[in-house]
Amino acid sequence: MPEKITDTLQTQTYLLGVNDIKGLMADGSIHDVANEEVEMVRGLTRKEVAMRSAGLVVVDTNGNILYRTDKSHLQHFFPILSRDFAMLAYEYAKFGRPLPIISVDSHDVIGCDFRCANCLSGAGLLVTKTNVNNGFEPPLEKYLHILSEIAEYSKKRGVDSVRFEQSGDGNPDMYEHRAALIREARKRFNMPTVYVTTGSLLNEDIMTALIDYGAFIRISFPGIDKQTYERYSANTGYTFDDSIERLKTLVKMRKERGREREVLIGARIALRPEEEQLYYGFGKLIKDIGIDCVQAVKILVPAGLKYNDFKLTPTAIEQLQKLKGLSNKDFNVGLPNTLDYIYYERAIEDRSNFSKICYSSRIEPVLTGSGIFVCTKSDVMYKTKYRFGNFEGEKGELEKFYSPQNVAQVTKDVPSSCKTCPSILDNLLFEKIITLTKKSAGPLSFYEIVNG
Numbered sequence: 001m002p003e004k005i006t007d008t009l010q011t012q013t014y015l016l017g018v019n020d021i022k023g024l025m026a027d028g029s030i031h032d033v034a035n036e037e038v039e040m041v042r043g044l045t046r047k048e049v050a051m052r053s054a055g056l057v058v059v060d061t062n063g064n065i066l067y068r069t070d071k072s073h074l075q076h077f078f079p080i081l082s083r084d085f086a087m088l089a090y091e092y093a094k095f096g097r098p099l100p101i102i103s104v105d106s107h108d109v110i111g112c113d114f115r116c117a118n119c120l121s122g123a124g125l126l127v128t129k130t131n132v133n134n135g136f137e138p139p140l141e142k143y144l145h146i147l148s149e150i151a152e153y154s155k156k157r158g159v160d161s162v163r164f165e166q167s168g169d170g171n172p173d174m175y176e177h178r179a180a181l182i183r184e185a186r187k188r189f190n191m192p193t194v195y196v197t198t199g200s201l202l203n204e205d206i207m208t209a210l211i212d213y214g215a216f217i218r219i220s221f222p223g224i225d226k227q228t229y230e231r232y233s234a235n236t237g238y239t240f241d242d243s244i245e246r247l248k249t250l251v252k253m254r255k256e257r258g259r260e261r262e263v264l265i266g267a268r269i270a271l272r273p274e275e276e277q278l279y280y281g282f283g284k285l286i287k288d289i290g291i292d293c294v295q296a297v298k299i300l301v302p303a304g305l306k307y308n309d310f311k312l313t314p315t316a317i318e319q320l321q322k323l324k325g326l327s328n329k330d331f332n333v334g335l336p337n338t339l340d341y342i343y344y345e346r347a348i349e350d351r352s353n354f355s356k357i358c359y360s361s362r363i364e365p366v367l368t369g370s371g372i373f374v375c376t377k378s379d380v381m382y383k384t385k386y387r388f389g390n391f392e393g394e395k396g397e398l399e400k401f402y403s404p405q406n407v408a409q410v411t412k413d414v415p416s417s418c419k420t421c422p423s424i425l426d427n428l429l430f431e432k433i434i435t436l437t438k439k440s441a442g443p444l445s446f447y448e449i450v451n452g
């Protein structure tokens, strides 16, 4: 029984590989574990593994740890594990494995019922001012054609489940075929949905589809109490309390439909100047509801301002650390790497370590309308020259968009011309594994660190 598996896990740290499971001691040594423990860890669902993830290790044939990161990237990668992401880089570097698409981030709706401060898409306004503004809210069959192209492309390259993020370029709940899309993506193409929304226009049909076929429902909170929510969303009809009720409904539906071990439900919050007293209380509130995770992020510094004019106060830092203290195997808290400023620039600070190739654009592209683009950075994405192609409905068209010649042409000045990067984590990790692989003569093994 599921309860037994989780209840009997020791306070042990495990290493979960593709073929084996080991124990990791506090001194960093690796040891074998009892068969019973192996069975317990093997019985965890992908969500349970991801919730317990405490990082990644890379091990050589002699059992030496060559690389270790203690960061859980649950809320960044799920349902992909960081181990699987790293293995992809390894097989690419070691064996020349052709790169599949492992994740696609779809911006399919223009328009929003909110007017959030600092919205990256300007509620769709940015894209409407450009010449990439086509193919939004497609008929379902056209959308499914695009997914079939992506699924087929990746299957040929050894990946049979592509992460499918839907975040709109505005509010994704507005797409009339959303529920059917989520269902069919999973049933026909084994593409699990990661759904990013404020949740204000979720209806029962979409919520049921998300619970039955989705992987991750992430509700964005423009503010984290009544006042800040109202101020930052500029939405007159949907309140902080409505959003909390929405979370309760999702948790209840997930329980009723027996999907607690599979579907992750989380909240995302932005650091705001007025919220310094509120972080812990918000985390406690949603943890008590049964939400799995919260991610607090710095947002890009608003145009015309300097990020380093907005220092996090000692009170805010203390609150965020207290929020972090709520973490356990049932609640994951993600904080910015450094608690220094409220805003940030995703600047590529150290070019010597940054990859010369944008791997992210090859394995995690962005679908904007019917076009497939290198990334989500608005000043990059909304230029036709960074579009690999525009789906017209022709079979095999993605193979043409991703031909080596076209990829080389579209990405010829990235990352060299990119001042900031939304996929900095992915590109750096990919590059790190490639470097390790090239330095090591023998085979490497990859393990997710899993807390028991």
Ligand code: SF4
Binding pocket: 358, 360, 361, 374, 375, 376, 377, 380, 414, 415, 418, 420, 421, 422, 423, 424, 427
């Ligand atoms: S900003 Fe540049 S390097 Fe980063 S994902 Fe976009 S294209 Fe790639």
